[in-house]
Amino acid sequence: APVPVIPNDTLKFDRPLGEGAFGVVYFGTMDTPLRDAPLPVALKTLHAVGASVHQEVEREAATLSSLKHDHIVTFYGVCYDSSPMVMVFEYMEQGDLNNYLREHNEDSGVADYLTAPLSVMDDLQIAVQIAAGMSYLASQHFVHRDLATRNCLVGKNLLVKIGDFGMSRDIYMSDYYTFGCEAMLPVRWMPPESILYRRFTIDSDVWSFGVLLWEIFTGGQQPWYGYSNQEVITKITAGHVLPCPEKCPDDMYVIMKKCWVKNPSERPNMSALHQSILSLTKLDNCIHIGSL
Numbered sequence: 001a002p003v004p005v006i007p008n009d010t011l012k013f014d015r016p017l018g019e020g021a022f023g024v025v026y027f028g029t030m031d032t033p034l035r036d037a038p039l040p041v042a043l044k045t046l047h048a049v050g051a052s053v054h055q056e057v058e059r060e061a062a063t064l065s066s067l068k069h070d071h072i073v074t075f076y077g078v079c080y081d082s083s084p085m086v087m088v089f090e091y092m093e094q095g096d097l098n099n100y101l102r103e104h105n106e107d108s109g110v111a112d113y114l115t116a117p118l119s120v121m122d123d124l125q126i127a128v129q130i131a132a133g134m135s136y137l138a139s140q141h142f143v144h145r146d147l148a149t150r151n152c153l154v155g156k157n158l159l160v161k162i163g164d165f166g167m168s169r170d171i172y173m174s175d176y177y178t179f180g181c182e183a184m185l186p187v188r189w190m191p192p193e194s195i196l197y198r199r200f201t202i203d204s205d206v207w208s209f210g211v212l213l214w215e216i217f218t219g220g221q222q223p224w225y226g227y228s229n230q231e232v233i234t235k236i237t238a239g240h241v242l243p244c245p246e247k248c249p250d251d252m253y254v255i256m257k258k259c260w261v262k263n264p265s266e267r268p269n270m271s272a273l274h275q276s277i278l279s280l281t282k283l284d285n286c287i288h289i290g291s292l
Protein backbone atom coordinates (compact mmCIF):
# COMPACT_ATOMS: atom_id res chain seq x y z
CA ALA A 1 0.00 0.00 0.00
CA PRO A 2 1.45 3.41 -0.90
CA VAL A 3 2.41 5.39 2.20
CA PRO A 4 0.26 8.55 2.47
CA VAL A 5 2.42 11.70 2.41
CA ILE A 6 1.28 14.44 4.78
CA PRO A 7 2.13 18.08 3.99
CA ASN A 8 4.00 19.87 6.78
CA ASP A 9 1.64 22.87 6.82
CA THR A 10 -1.30 20.66 7.86
CA LEU A 11 0.40 19.68 11.14
CA LYS A 12 0.50 21.60 14.42
CA PHE A 13 2.63 20.44 17.37
CA ASP A 14 1.02 21.04 20.75
CA ARG A 15 2.90 19.30 23.61
CA PRO A 16 5.24 16.30 24.12
CA LEU A 17 3.64 12.96 25.07
CA GLY A 18 6.87 11.03 25.65
CA GLU A 19 10.49 10.68 24.70
CA GLY A 20 12.48 7.71 23.41
CA ALA A 21 15.99 7.09 22.16
CA PHE A 22 14.70 7.45 18.61
CA GLY A 23 12.85 10.73 19.05
CA VAL A 24 10.02 12.55 20.77
CA VAL A 25 6.28 11.93 20.40
CA TYR A 26 4.00 14.96 20.52
CA PHE A 27 0.27 15.54 20.82
CA GLY A 28 -0.87 17.73 17.94
CA THR A 29 -3.46 18.26 15.23
CA MET A 30 -3.67 17.60 11.51
CA ASP A 31 -5.93 19.59 9.17
CA THR A 32 -7.90 17.21 6.99
CA PRO A 33 -10.15 18.19 4.07
CA LEU A 34 -12.79 15.74 5.31
CA ARG A 35 -13.43 17.57 8.58
CA ASP A 36 -13.80 21.23 9.47
CA ALA A 37 -12.19 20.70 12.90
CA PRO A 38 -8.49 19.69 12.95
CA LEU A 39 -7.94 16.01 13.83
CA PRO A 40 -6.11 15.21 17.10
CA VAL A 41 -2.99 13.16 16.28
CA ALA A 42 0.16 11.67 17.83
CA LEU A 43 3.27 12.92 16.04
CA LYS A 44 6.32 10.65 16.24
CA THR A 45 9.40 12.62 15.28
CA LEU A 46 12.58 10.85 14.19
CA HIS A 47 16.08 12.15 14.82
CA ALA A 48 17.12 13.03 11.28
CA VAL A 49 20.40 11.16 10.82
CA GLY A 50 21.20 10.71 7.15
CA ALA A 51 19.58 8.87 4.27
CA SER A 52 19.48 5.47 6.05
CA VAL A 53 16.77 6.81 8.38
CA HIS A 54 14.71 7.76 5.34
CA GLN A 55 14.71 4.16 4.10
CA GLU A 56 14.06 2.87 7.62
CA VAL A 57 11.07 5.19 7.91
CA GLU A 58 9.88 4.13 4.46
CA ARG A 59 10.00 0.46 5.47
CA GLU A 60 8.29 0.96 8.84
CA ALA A 61 5.67 3.23 7.27
CA ALA A 62 4.96 0.69 4.52
CA THR A 63 4.40 -2.02 7.14
CA LEU A 64 2.25 0.18 9.39
CA SER A 65 0.09 1.48 6.54
CA SER A 66 -0.64 -2.12 5.51
CA LEU A 67 -2.05 -2.89 9.00
CA LYS A 68 -5.64 -1.65 9.15
CA HIS A 69 -8.00 -2.86 11.89
CA ASP A 70 -10.36 -1.39 14.50
CA HIS A 71 -7.99 -2.57 17.25
CA ILE A 72 -4.67 -1.55 15.70
CA VAL A 73 -3.62 2.08 16.26
CA THR A 74 -4.23 3.84 12.93
CA PHE A 75 -1.20 5.16 11.03
CA TYR A 76 -2.14 8.21 8.92
CA GLY A 77 1.13 8.72 7.07
CA VAL A 78 4.54 10.38 6.99
CA CYS A 79 5.56 14.02 6.69
CA TYR A 80 8.87 14.18 4.81
CA ASP A 81 9.09 17.94 4.35
CA SER A 82 9.61 18.64 8.04
CA SER A 83 12.86 18.24 9.91
CA PRO A 84 12.95 15.90 11.71
CA MET A 85 10.57 13.69 9.71
CA VAL A 86 7.27 12.88 11.38
CA MET A 87 5.06 9.77 11.45
CA VAL A 88 1.42 10.64 12.13
CA PHE A 89 -0.90 8.37 14.17
CA GLU A 90 -4.39 8.51 15.59
CA TYR A 91 -4.39 10.04 19.08
CA MET A 92 -5.38 7.71 21.95
CA GLU A 93 -6.28 10.09 24.75
CA GLN A 94 -5.97 7.76 27.78
CA GLY A 95 -2.38 6.76 27.03
CA ASP A 96 -0.82 3.32 27.42
CA LEU A 97 -2.85 0.42 28.85
CA ASN A 98 -0.39 -0.47 31.64
CA ASN A 99 -0.57 3.02 33.10
CA TYR A 100 -4.37 3.00 32.64
CA LEU A 101 -4.73 -0.34 34.51
CA ARG A 102 -2.55 0.88 37.40
CA GLU A 103 -4.54 4.11 37.68
CA HIS A 104 -7.97 2.40 37.54
CA ASN A 105 -7.66 -0.39 40.06
CA GLU A 106 -8.49 -0.60 43.78
CA ASP A 107 -4.97 -0.70 45.20
CA SER A 108 -3.76 2.02 42.88
CA GLY A 109 -4.21 4.75 45.45
CA VAL A 110 -4.82 7.33 42.73
CA ALA A 111 -8.27 5.85 42.01
CA ASP A 112 -10.55 8.62 43.20
CA TYR A 113 -14.32 9.25 43.12
CA LEU A 114 -14.04 10.15 39.38
CA THR A 115 -12.65 6.80 38.23
CA ALA A 116 -14.43 3.71 39.55
CA PRO A 117 -12.08 0.70 39.67
CA LEU A 118 -12.27 -1.52 36.58
CA SER A 119 -14.82 -4.34 36.91
CA VAL A 120 -14.23 -7.92 35.75
CA MET A 121 -16.47 -7.13 32.77
CA ASP A 122 -14.27 -4.11 31.96
CA ASP A 123 -11.23 -6.39 32.05
CA LEU A 124 -12.97 -8.84 29.71
CA GLN A 125 -13.87 -6.00 27.32
CA ILE A 126 -10.22 -4.89 27.25
CA ALA A 127 -9.02 -8.47 26.68
CA VAL A 128 -11.43 -9.16 23.82
CA GLN A 129 -10.35 -6.00 21.93
CA ILE A 130 -6.66 -6.92 22.11
CA ALA A 131 -7.50 -10.49 21.10
CA ALA A 132 -9.27 -9.09 18.03
CA GLY A 133 -6.25 -6.95 17.13
CA MET A 134 -3.84 -9.85 17.67
CA SER A 135 -6.07 -12.18 15.65
CA TYR A 136 -5.83 -9.69 12.78
CA LEU A 137 -2.02 -9.36 13.10
CA ALA A 138 -1.71 -13.17 13.08
CA SER A 139 -3.90 -13.31 9.94
CA GLN A 140 -1.40 -10.91 8.31
CA HIS A 141 1.47 -13.18 9.44
CA PHE A 142 2.78 -10.23 11.46
CA VAL A 143 4.82 -11.27 14.51
CA HIS A 144 4.66 -8.53 17.15
CA ARG A 145 7.53 -9.76 19.44
CA ASP A 146 6.69 -7.36 22.28
CA LEU A 147 3.00 -7.74 23.12
CA ALA A 148 2.30 -6.30 26.58
CA THR A 149 -0.13 -3.78 28.09
CA ARG A 150 2.59 -1.06 27.88
CA ASN A 151 2.44 -1.47 24.08
CA CYS A 152 -1.34 -1.02 23.84
CA LEU A 153 -3.13 2.34 23.91
CA VAL A 154 -6.47 3.45 25.38
CA GLY A 155 -8.93 5.90 23.81
CA LYS A 156 -12.45 7.11 24.72
CA ASN A 157 -14.98 4.75 26.41
CA LEU A 158 -12.44 2.01 27.12
CA LEU A 159 -11.51 1.65 23.44
CA VAL A 160 -8.23 -0.31 23.38
CA LYS A 161 -5.85 -0.81 20.45
CA ILE A 162 -2.45 -2.45 19.86
CA GLY A 163 0.20 0.11 19.06
CA ASP A 164 3.12 2.02 20.56
CA PHE A 165 5.77 4.51 19.52
CA GLY A 166 8.89 2.47 20.22
CA MET A 167 9.59 4.16 23.54
CA SER A 168 8.83 1.23 25.90
CA ARG A 169 12.51 0.28 26.31
CA ASP A 170 13.14 3.81 27.57
CA ILE A 171 10.00 4.27 29.69
CA TYR A 172 9.50 0.70 31.02
CA MET A 173 13.18 -0.21 31.34
CA SER A 174 12.62 -2.74 34.15
CA ASP A 175 10.42 -4.82 31.82
CA TYR A 176 13.46 -5.57 29.63
CA TYR A 177 16.59 -7.62 30.26
CA THR A 178 19.78 -6.87 28.38
CA PHE A 179 21.46 -10.19 27.64
CA GLY A 180 25.12 -9.09 27.81
CA CYS A 181 25.39 -6.31 25.25
CA GLU A 182 22.65 -7.86 23.12
CA ALA A 183 19.15 -6.48 22.51
CA MET A 184 16.85 -5.62 25.40
CA LEU A 185 14.34 -8.46 25.67
CA PRO A 186 10.98 -8.54 27.54
CA VAL A 187 11.82 -11.89 29.25
CA ARG A 188 8.79 -11.80 31.63
CA TRP A 189 6.51 -11.95 28.56
CA MET A 190 8.56 -14.53 26.61
CA PRO A 191 8.08 -18.30 26.22
CA PRO A 192 10.97 -20.78 26.73
CA GLU A 193 11.76 -21.07 22.99
CA SER A 194 12.19 -17.29 22.69
CA ILE A 195 14.41 -17.09 25.77
CA LEU A 196 16.53 -20.11 24.83
CA TYR A 197 16.67 -19.90 21.03
CA ARG A 198 15.50 -16.31 20.27
CA ARG A 199 12.65 -17.88 18.28
CA PHE A 200 9.80 -15.36 17.88
CA THR A 201 6.68 -16.59 16.06
CA ILE A 202 2.91 -16.20 16.01
CA ASP A 203 2.93 -18.88 18.75
CA SER A 204 5.33 -16.92 20.96
CA ASP A 205 2.98 -13.94 20.55
CA VAL A 206 0.21 -16.23 21.94
CA TRP A 207 2.33 -16.86 25.06
CA SER A 208 2.82 -13.09 25.48
CA PHE A 209 -0.93 -12.57 25.03
CA GLY A 210 -1.48 -14.92 28.00
CA VAL A 211 0.88 -12.79 30.09
CA LEU A 212 -0.96 -9.66 28.88
CA LEU A 213 -4.23 -11.23 30.15
CA TRP A 214 -2.52 -11.76 33.52
CA GLU A 215 -1.52 -8.07 33.53
CA ILE A 216 -5.13 -7.01 32.85
CA PHE A 217 -6.56 -9.12 35.72
CA THR A 218 -3.87 -7.99 38.20
CA GLY A 219 -4.45 -4.31 37.45
CA GLY A 220 -1.14 -3.89 35.62
CA GLN A 221 1.23 -5.70 37.99
CA GLN A 222 4.65 -6.71 36.65
CA PRO A 223 4.75 -10.45 35.92
CA TRP A 224 7.06 -12.33 38.37
CA TYR A 225 7.30 -9.14 40.46
CA GLY A 226 10.03 -9.58 43.11
CA TYR A 227 12.03 -12.05 41.02
CA SER A 228 15.24 -10.94 39.27
CA ASN A 229 15.49 -11.32 35.49
CA GLN A 230 17.85 -14.26 35.92
CA GLU A 231 15.41 -15.96 38.35
CA VAL A 232 12.58 -15.32 35.86
CA ILE A 233 14.57 -16.97 33.06
CA THR A 234 15.17 -19.99 35.31
CA LYS A 235 11.51 -20.23 36.32
CA ILE A 236 10.09 -19.91 32.79
CA THR A 237 12.54 -22.36 31.22
CA ALA A 238 11.83 -24.77 34.11
CA GLY A 239 8.12 -24.74 33.21
CA HIS A 240 6.71 -22.51 35.96
CA VAL A 241 3.71 -20.32 35.04
CA LEU A 242 2.15 -17.27 36.69
CA PRO A 243 -0.48 -17.92 39.42
CA CYS A 244 -4.20 -17.14 39.01
CA PRO A 245 -4.78 -13.43 39.80
CA GLU A 246 -7.12 -12.77 42.75
CA LYS A 247 -10.17 -11.38 40.91
CA CYS A 248 -9.69 -13.50 37.81
CA PRO A 249 -12.57 -15.86 36.81
CA ASP A 250 -11.55 -19.52 36.70
CA ASP A 251 -12.42 -19.88 33.00
CA MET A 252 -10.14 -16.91 32.19
CA TYR A 253 -7.21 -18.54 34.04
CA VAL A 254 -7.88 -21.73 32.04
CA ILE A 255 -7.40 -19.61 28.88
CA MET A 256 -4.15 -18.10 30.22
CA LYS A 257 -2.72 -21.54 31.00
CA LYS A 258 -3.49 -22.73 27.46
CA CYS A 259 -1.28 -19.88 26.18
CA TRP A 260 1.55 -21.10 28.42
CA VAL A 261 1.95 -24.70 27.28
CA LYS A 262 5.62 -25.47 26.58
CA ASN A 263 5.14 -26.80 23.06
CA PRO A 264 4.43 -23.77 20.79
CA SER A 265 2.31 -25.80 18.34
CA GLU A 266 0.00 -26.92 21.16
CA ARG A 267 -0.94 -23.35 22.09
CA PRO A 268 -4.33 -22.11 20.81
CA ASN A 269 -4.25 -19.72 17.85
CA MET A 270 -5.29 -16.08 18.31
CA SER A 271 -8.57 -16.56 16.44
CA ALA A 272 -9.64 -19.35 18.85
CA LEU A 273 -8.54 -17.22 21.82
CA HIS A 274 -10.57 -14.29 20.53
CA GLN A 275 -13.66 -16.50 20.27
CA SER A 276 -13.15 -17.99 23.75
CA ILE A 277 -12.84 -14.57 25.39
CA LEU A 278 -15.74 -13.19 23.34
CA SER A 279 -17.99 -15.96 24.70
CA LEU A 280 -16.98 -15.04 28.26
CA THR A 281 -18.25 -11.50 27.64
CA LYS A 282 -21.55 -12.68 26.18
CA LEU A 283 -24.85 -13.78 27.72
CA ASP A 284 -23.52 -16.98 29.31
CA ASN A 285 -21.38 -14.78 31.51
CA CYS A 286 -24.50 -13.15 33.00
CA ILE A 287 -25.83 -16.59 34.02
CA HIS A 288 -22.60 -17.41 35.90
CA ILE A 289 -22.26 -13.88 37.24
CA GLY A 290 -21.53 -15.42 40.65
CA SER A 291 -18.31 -17.04 39.39
CA LEU A 292 -16.91 -13.70 38.24
Ligand SMILES: Cc1cccn2c(NC(=O)CN3C(=O)CSc4ccccc43)c(-c3ccccc3)nc12
Nearest residue numbers: 044060064067072073074087144162163164165166
Ligand atom coordinates in the same frame (compact mmCIF):
# COMPACT_ATOMS: atom_id res chain seq x y z
C1 LIG B 1 12.69 0.87 17.89
C2 LIG B 1 11.50 0.04 18.28
C3 LIG B 1 11.63 -1.03 19.16
C4 LIG B 1 10.49 -1.76 19.50
C5 LIG B 1 9.24 -1.43 18.99
N1 LIG B 1 9.15 -0.38 18.15
C6 LIG B 1 8.08 0.16 17.53
N2 LIG B 1 6.79 -0.31 17.74
C7 LIG B 1 5.98 -0.76 16.77
O1 LIG B 1 6.25 -0.83 15.60
C8 LIG B 1 4.63 -1.26 17.32
N3 LIG B 1 3.64 -1.51 16.31
C9 LIG B 1 3.65 -2.77 15.74
O2 LIG B 1 4.46 -3.62 16.07
C10 LIG B 1 2.58 -3.11 14.71
S1 LIG B 1 1.02 -2.53 15.32
C11 LIG B 1 1.42 -0.86 15.53
C12 LIG B 1 0.47 0.15 15.25
C13 LIG B 1 0.82 1.49 15.44
C14 LIG B 1 2.09 1.83 15.90
C15 LIG B 1 3.03 0.83 16.19
C16 LIG B 1 2.69 -0.51 16.00
C17 LIG B 1 8.55 1.24 16.79
C18 LIG B 1 7.78 2.16 15.97
C19 LIG B 1 8.36 2.66 14.81
C20 LIG B 1 7.66 3.55 14.03
C21 LIG B 1 6.36 3.96 14.40
C22 LIG B 1 5.80 3.45 15.58
C23 LIG B 1 6.50 2.55 16.37
N4 LIG B 1 9.88 1.35 16.97
C24 LIG B 1 10.24 0.36 17.78
